[in-house]
Amino acid sequence: MEKRLIKDQLNRPLRDLRISVIDRCNFRCTYCMPAEKFGPDFAFLPKSELLTYEEIERVARIFVSLGVEKIRLTGGEPLLRKDLPTLVKKLSAIEGLKDIGLTTNGVLLPKYAKELKEAGLLRVNVSLDTLNSELFGKINGRGVGVDVILTGIKAAQDAGLGVKINMVVKKGLNDSEIVPMATFCKEQGLQLRFIEYMDVGSTNGWKMDDVITKKEIYELLKEHYLLEPVDPDYFGEVAKRYRYDGTNVDVGFIPSVSESFCSSCTRSRLSANGQIFTCLFNGEGHDIKEFMRKNVTDEEIADRITNIWGARKDRYSDERTEESAKNRKKIEMSYIGG
Template identity: 80%
Template sequence: MNKTIIKDQLNRPLRDLRISVIDRCNFRCQYCMPAEIFGPDFAFLPKSELMTYEEIERLAKIFVSLGVEKIRLTGGEPLLRKDISVLVEKLSQIDGLSDIGLTTNGVLLPQHAKSLREAGLKRVNVSLDSLNDQLFGEINGRNIGTKPVLDGIDAAIKAGLGVKINMVVKKGLNDSEILPMAEYCKNEGLQLRYIEYMDVGATNGWRMDDVVTKKEIYHILKNKYELEPVDPDYFGEVAKRYRYKGTDTDVGFITSVSESFCSSCTRSRLSANGQLFTCLFNGNGHDIRDFMRSGVTDEEIIKRITDIWNHRNDRYSDERTAETNKNRKKIEMSYIGG
């Protein structure tokens, strides 16, 4: 497949697309969907507002023609979307798409892992912020312990899916779990990604003082393990990775706050209601869903996406201060995923 590689004003190519398929979640995690905001009466998007699988497939083909190589399905909780494996199968048949992943809290993986793998899914990123049942229940807002998530991880491994574990670290909340999580993932041969607590959306009460930086986490790990740096696999790889010496298992850090990676960002995002966002921290989306539903051709959609990406100049993490966090409009994680 011949691709047209588009680049933005800072010469950043578009290679990675995140697609949020639903805005609902079975958790009320305080990092992205705090219960006091997303309670039982919260008005989620009606079904008609969500992109259909056929619309997602059409857009995915267009994005791949523009250089996208990787697609990750997100939410909310993407496994709440009915027949999600049908969408995965549609995407897996797109010529030129090399990788399809999915981010999940893992609870529904025992029901879906096998069918997702058979449909063409390659890997899952499972969110797990603590191994302590009580603490984990507080974080997810539903008092759900770790067993359903651990069972989901086991189901994904048995199904033949690649598994990465995502742990958001917040000072004073779960920073005591840094070493227990490292030990668990190392023993299980799982890739762990420590994620600095970020100011996504406008509802999680983010403060700079709550951030545990990559440098701090790294020094905690170095006191117990011998780590050696791992070279990036590709341009735009977000995680800064290290390998436990003498093993094939690595650990990584997502350093959006302390060590920004705006200069090499190759990622774009489609929200659950079909808005295109060129930055996780940008609240100004570009309508694609209604534009597509107006009857335009693929060529017209290509021109719209190309114009949006070519004029992209996002550098929020480079410019972040306490004041920019207060004053900038942002999209909520439940709409855009991670």
């Protein structure tokens, strides 16, 4: 298919695709799958509703023909999807795709890291919100300690994968862990991303008062380290990055609440059951699975994606208020990934 670049109504190009391969996780995290909502009887998607690997590969190839250069696999916990390295191998073979990564809680990395690297995976983003095992067990809802995750991080490094650490910061829960996490990642040579606590979905009881802003975290780190600003690597990079003075280790901030980056958003999302979402905070998806299963051509699928993206005018973070956070329908993080 001929390469064509598409833009939305605000002149934002499509460059980045997040693909959720499964809607379940082995944790019940405070942030995205609270146990009171996602208990043992919660009805997750049946296998028949999930996109097959062949369907994911086909849609991904069409997205790449429309300008996508980066793909990240998400969940839920993507490593719960059977034979995930098979999908990675299919995607890494797509001509024109420059980067493929994976967001994971790290538990299954000792089992799969080497195989994923051999299949073509380049990097992993590991979710780790504290180094305190007791607090970490409380956050993940399963009592799992930090050592399991650290073992997974080591396995990823040993396999030759790039590793970033994602830390969601919530006031009164883990804000005391900001400096210890920064110190640990600096000493280990790990890129760290502090993520502002977001109102994703409707089950986490989000309040603006719970947000620790990028500015607050930055000012706290400045008390301990000299930080140099780093220029963005590409248009649409969401992390505001700084480098520890005298090192090649950087720390970044994803300030989607306090410093919106809607104007440069280049990211689309594909859910595990084949819905395209043009914004993490938009609860209305666009079906591609059933359309694709009607024996349509790649060109027809490309046209559908082009129309969806071209009509996009999402600016949720620009327009967020405490009231809109409560009343707007939003997709759950476990369903669409980060």
